[in-house]
Amino acid sequence: MVELTRFGISLDKSLLRQFDEHIKKKHYTNRSKALADLIRKDLIKNEWQENKTVCGVITLVYNHHKRELVNRLMDIQHDYHDNILSTQHLHLDEDNCLEIIAIKGKAKNIKELFGRFESSKGVKYAVFTEATTGKEVV
Ligand code: NI
Numbered sequence: 461m462v463e464l465t466r467f468g469i470s471l472d473k474s475l476l477r478q479f480d481e482h483i484k485k486k487h488y489t490n491r492s493k494a495l496a497d498l499i500r501k502d503l504i505k506n507e508w509q510e511n512k513t514v515c516g517v518i519t520l521v522y523n524h525h526k527r528e529l530v531n532r533l534m535d536i537q538h539d540y541h542d543n544i545l546s547t548q549h550l551h552l553d554e555d556n557c558l559e560i561i562a563i564k565g566k567a568k569n570i571k572e573l574f575g576r577f578e579s580s581k582g583v584k585y586a587v588f589t590e591a592t593t594g595k596e597v598v
Pocket of ligand 1: 549552557
């Protein structure tokens with residue numbers, strides 16, 4: 461069971477008001493959960509900066525008629541097979557593919573892997589979501 465601790469924070473009144481309005485829009489029902497989530501986000505950001513083992517998702521959109529690109533993206537995935545948990549390929553229409561790649565590994569390797577996808581000629585859109593294995597974050 462998680463042990464809870466209460467503590468006081470001194471904040472600028474208008475900053476707290478802004479925060480309350482912000483979290484209300486996000487449907488938080490109390491400040492504690494919103495604040496804990498902010499702390500977790502910062503700790504997870506730090507996992508990435510300190511080259512810890514992390515998880516994430518890479519999203520790519522590309523034209524499947526560009527066969528060289530399709531082969532290149534496949535080669536990259538084989539080069540980094542240790543870091544790739546799964547790949548989901550969706551045929552968006554006659555021309556475009558959406559690929560969702562779940563990844564896990566040292567942050568440095570993951571960033572390098574993303575860079576190879578992103579810089580591949582013909583990739584229309586590449587975005588990268590940093591996540592966590594959850595092991596070091598309560
Ligand atoms: Ni496709």
